[in-house]
Amino acid sequence: MEVNFWNPEVETMERSQLEALQLKRLQAVIGYALKTPFYQKRLSRAGISRPEDVRSLQELQKIPFTVKDDLRQNFPAGLLAVDMEEVVRIHSSSGTTGVPTVIYLTAEDLNSWTDLLARSIITTGCCRKDIFQNMMSYGLFTGGLGLHYGAERVGMTVIPVGGGNTQRQVQLMRDFKTTVVHVTPSYLLHIHTRLAEFGVKASDLHLRRAFLGAEPYSENTRLKLQELYGIDAYNSYGLSEMNGPSVAFECVYKKDMHLWEDAYIVEIIDPATGQILPDGQKGEVVLTNLVRHAMPLMRYRTRDLAFLHTEPCPCGRTHRRLSRIQGRTDDMLIINGVNVFPSQIEEVIMAIPEVGTNYMIHLTSAGALDKLIVKVEIYSKMFTGDLNSLDALKGKIRDRLRASITINPHIELHEPGSLPVFEGKAKHVVDNREKL
Amino acid sequence: MKITQISVFLENRKGRLYEICSMLGQAKINIRALTIAETETFGVLRMVVDKPAEAIELFRKNHVTANQADVVAVEVPDRPGGLANVLKMLSDRQVNVEYMYGFVEKFSENALLVFRFDNPEKGGQVLRDAGINVLAGKEIQGL
Numbered sequence: 001m002e003v004n005f006w007n008p009e010v011e012t013m014e015r016s017q018l019e020a021l022q023l024k025r026l027q028a029v030i031g032y033a034l035k036t037p038f039y040q041k042r043l044s045r046a047g048i049s050r051p052e053d054v055r056s057l058q059e060l061q062k063i064p065f066t067v068k069d070d071l072r073q074n075f076p077a078g079l080l081a082v083d084m085e086e087v088v089r090i091h092s093s094s095g096t097t098g099v100p101t102v103i104y105l106t107a108e109d110l111n112s113w114t115d116l117l118a119r120s121i122i123t124t125g126c127c128r129k130d131i132f133q134n135m136m137s138y139g140l141f142t143g144g145l146g147l148h149y150g151a152e153r154v155g156m157t158v159i160p161v162g163g164g165n166t167q168r169q170v171q172l173m174r175d176f177k178t179t180v181v182h183v184t185p186s187y188l189l190h191i192h193t194r195l196a197e198f199g200v201k202a203s204d205l206h207l208r209r210a211f212l213g214a215e216p217y218s219e220n221t222r223l224k225l226q227e228l229y230g231i232d233a234y235n236s237y238g239l240s241e242m243n244g245p246s247v248a249f250e251c252v253y254k255k256d257m258h259l260w261e262d263a264y265i266v267e268i269i270d271p272a273t274g275q276i277l278p279d280g281q282k283g284e285v286v287l288t289n290l291v292r293h294a295m296p297l298m299r300y301r302t303r304d305l306a307f308l309h310t311e312p313c314p315c316g317r318t319h320r321r322l323s324r325i326q327g328r329t330d331d332m333l334i335i336n337g338v339n340v341f342p343s344q345i346e347e348v349i350m351a352i353p354e355v356g357t358n359y360m361i362h363l364t365s366a367g368a369l370d371k372l373i374v375k376v377e378i379y380s381k382m383f384t385g386d387l388n389s390l391d392a393l394k395g396k397i398r399d400r401l402r403a404s405i406t407i408n409p410h411i412e413l414h415e416p417g418s419l420p421v422f423e424g425k426a427k428h429v430v431d432n433r434e435k436l
Numbered sequence: 437m438k439i440t441q442i443s444v445f446l447e448n449r450k451g452r453l454y455e456i457c458s459m460l461g462q463a464k465i466n467i468r469a470l471t472i473a474e475t476e477t478f479g480v481l482r483m484v485v486d487k488p489a490e491a492i493e494l495f496r497k498n499h500v501t502a503n504q505a506d507v508v509a510v511e512v513p514d515r516p517g518g519l520a521n522v523l524k525m526l527s528d529r530q531v532n533v534e535y536m537y538g539f540v541e542k543f544s545e546n547a548l549l550v551f552r553f554d555n556p557e558k559g560g561q562v563l564r565d566a567g568i569n570v571l572a573g574k575e576i577q578g579l
Contacts, residue, residue, distance in 0.1 A: 385443025385503040387473045387480050412477045414447045
């Protein structure tokens with residue numbers, strides 16, 4: 001199999017050299033972290049007041065974990081390590097309780113991120129001749145712009161179409177002979193179900209590869225997509241706190257994802273005790289970003305569960321491989337590629353006076369896509385007997401939820417007391433989706 | 437002149453309409469007129485009963501989401517154009533009909549309809565002035 005490199009020296013670096021590079025970059029990040037109110041306090045308590053106070057990678061463990069809630073409590077600028085005029089890009093994601101989280105990038109940070117994505121793209125076997133159709137959302141979401149920049153750096157022809165509008169996606173794939181797409185697996189499956197409607201066969205397309213991401217899926221779904229389209233499909237991993245995609249990407253062997261260890265220090269921990277687990281054991285992924293200075297983030301608990309492979313990869317890269325994400329340590333839902341916490345939904349609906357005290361969140365499959373159904377009990381005293389006002393209430397709930405979680409939910413109104421009541425911990429989510 | 441209509445919020449669930457009707461039956465409350473307005477996932481049952489105050493109390497006790505509204509029960513000549521004539525009188529006097537439905541049985545030779553007007557007071561008066569019989573609550577109870 002042909003193996004291409006973007007930066008062969010770094011990608012095949014010996015372990016000892018790689019670790020030396022990690023330490024050097026970690027110390028630089030600590031230097032920036034010490035400029036933020038958040039880390040200054042935290043690091044000084046851990047006895048770190050200068051970058052040299054961390055003398056080895058083992059001493060990284062002196063630094064306490066950072067969690068999502070730290071980001072919220074220090075919103076917006078508690079982790080900003082540079083002057084705002086140095087910042088060239090902001091990405092933000094909606095928060096679990098209404099407080100968003102934000103990341104900042106300097107020009108150099110953006111350059112490092114873009115370079116990792118160019119590397120990731122080349123790793124899958126793509127080259128500058130490819131026509132790249134980016135079906136991920138642009139904007140504050142990191143997935144769209146990230147790969148866009150990476151593909152341009154490789155020199156591919158980029159079609160920045162963004163998400164949705166299946167007819168136009170198919171038209172663009174035909175008109176410009178798209179060879180590579182970046183897409184959620186469920187959307188790529190959905191497109192296939194609609195090809196016939198547009199009079200197109202998968203074999204009419206020029207597609208050769210797909211970058212899959214933003215939602216969990218099984219090996220069977222990959223195999224199905226590869227067969228349906230006659231393509232190679234590659235898994236990827238990233239999260240907005242770590243810039244987005246670029247953390248890990250599969251190579252042409254498709255045996256799980258090389259985690260770019262020159263840019264990220266990965267630890268797998270026992271989520272209950274915080275103890276570091278040996279390679280091969282499943283635990284929570286903890287990441288330290290080594291190539292972002294505007295907003296340092298060290299030992300960040302991702303809440304994603306995965307393991308690291310122990311055996312080397314035939315492609316020759318020395319960076320360890322991360323398994324598929326096996327689950328979450330929290331209740332985050334991924335709906336059509338968008339991260340949603342049930343608490344976000346609760347927050348919105350409970351702020352509406354016509355809504356009663358109980359609600360349920362149902363997830364089902366509508367074809368290849370997910371369907372979100374929010375069932376709410378109405379508040380008896382708000383019932384006027386008028387159908388229009390009930391319809392208006394449905395519309396209001398739908399609009400407010402869409403504004404908060406960016407997904408268009410289906411709203412059902414129910415009688416007070418009709419939805420299940422739980423003793424102890426309430427189970428407000430019923431997930432009946434077919435597993436991808 | 438105005439009579440009481442009871443609206444009940446009905447979620448779209450098998451047997452729910454039965455439960456409501458059987459509740460009324462057991463309490464010996466008679467439904468005189470009814471209609472259901474429905475959407476995909478829920479409906480509103482509107483009805484006129486012989487004992488509206490008791491029905492409201494019954495629903496309150498049983499945690500049924502209900503509300504009341506003023507409507508007008510009107511005798512409409514049961515012949516071609518009968519309803520059209522009544523509607524024209526209302527329209528000429530700028531009274532809007534929000535919705536209407538029929539009684540289960542006749543009161544006389546005429547058809548008996550329930551009207552919900554934007555202004556029930558005025559609507560009733562317009563019809564009465566034109567010599568149309570508008571029934572009072574007492575008469576509904578006696579049906």
